[in-house]
Amino acid sequence: MPVADREEPPVLRVEALAKQFDGLRAVDGVSFDVARGEIVGIIGPNGAGKTVLINLISGFYPATSGSVHLAGEDVTSLPLHEIGRRGIARTFQNIRLFRRMTVLENVLIADQRHARRPARAFFAFGRQRTEIARAARYLELMGLAARADRLAGTLPYGEARRLEIARALATEPKLLMLDEPAAGMNEEETAELVQDVRRARAAVDAIVLIEHDMSLIQALSDRVVAMDYGRVMAAGTPAEVLADPNVQRAYLGEEGGP
């Protein structure tokens, strides 16, 4: 694990973050840091609040209380597009691609030069060679170049998940958050995914990885945060967290647990 410079703020700092839905505290005072270069795994049984946590950090839900800092900047109550521009990108547990657009276009939309200046983007009509060359990097990184002109909605599951990662990377984010990228993948695809995430790591400052697949968590994470009932129940190295009695208990009887 890289030793963070004393002066440098963590890529992500989550402090006492909470989300109240009527009657339910889905995230209840979660705090953790993600340092530069790290992959932090987030585990926990179904309904633990992992996805809500990601929605809070990425601005999809407003937080009830607490704060999120990205590279030292408070992004807690910024609008969605502002958080995206500052450098948080994510994928979705229930894949959310632009289904009726091509694979290439899905990645091109993330091109910040145009996304931030839509009016000016009109004048870039034509062959868009530089844009495509930039997008090509991410398509190739995720092994999707051969699929570029296909409609995103026609991709098989594994490729759709990889396209979500490519699209997120194409925003050139500081922080990439993946919500169950291996869900629904077979063993072979999961093994490929491990390689994909390692490659993605080189393109961003840090990664937050939500997963139920413990082999994936162990293969990729530098540190693990385990959640249950909206709270952090254990945090530390993967070995420490998986050996934690609370974590073991939470997963007992859980299908798909370790």
Next chain:
Amino acid sequence: MIQDYLFFTGINILLAWSVYVVLLTGNLSFAQGAFMAIGCYAAGIMTTRYGVPLAVAVPAAMLLSSAAAVLVGFPALRVRGIYLILVTVGVTFCVRIALENVAYTGGVEGLKGMSGTRLWHLGAAIAAVGLLLFLLSRSPLQRILDAVREDDRVAASLGVNLTYVKLLAFGAGAAIAGLAGALYGHYLIFVRPDNFDILVSIFVVLYVILGGVNNMWGPLLGATVMTLLPEFIRALQDWRPTMFGVAIVVMLLLRPEGLLKFRQPSARWSGHAGR
């Protein structure tokens, strides 16, 4: 006579495109008739009362329509789906009632004395708007708009300012409707508020839905067919609304995305150099 058919077809094509542009970001507008009215009255008042040349009055009227749309749209585009549709219906009623009750715009009597629109002016306007839409379809802006229509929150998380993009489309759509209105008034010589009844807005939306909402040719085809068909098949004339109703029901059952439903990608990998 044939000239009139062509003229009304052309106006309807512009109006259909104005609906299409707003629909690019997923918003269905029943206010395009109102923006047409604003363009028509603004240009008409400028030329008849202040002696402004038509060539100046038309772009000025477009700007005014657009400004009105941005003013209404800024608060309204926060609401979504059915509520925004209701807001646009409300806009159409408000504009009509305002035109009927304000003495300055001629009240129910309307506005007269405009002239100067030639058929080729309308042809040039269609060519210009068509060219812009064609260039749009090959530009990064097209896919930003399409992405907003498909999943606006995901588009936002990729850095797209939704309010800005939706206002841009709403304003551009109103400018096109204003252009249609300005040309329309100066062709008819005499207009009244009931030329801009809510039915105008509804029919135009139907042209677009019939023709197809995924490319610029669908609205063009829908507007052309639905304007000319009743004119040429005389028997259909009295049945115009019925025919519309039947056409809509049949289309939604058989081809819910319209006659021309293809979507042209805004960029292609196949042309990508050296691969």
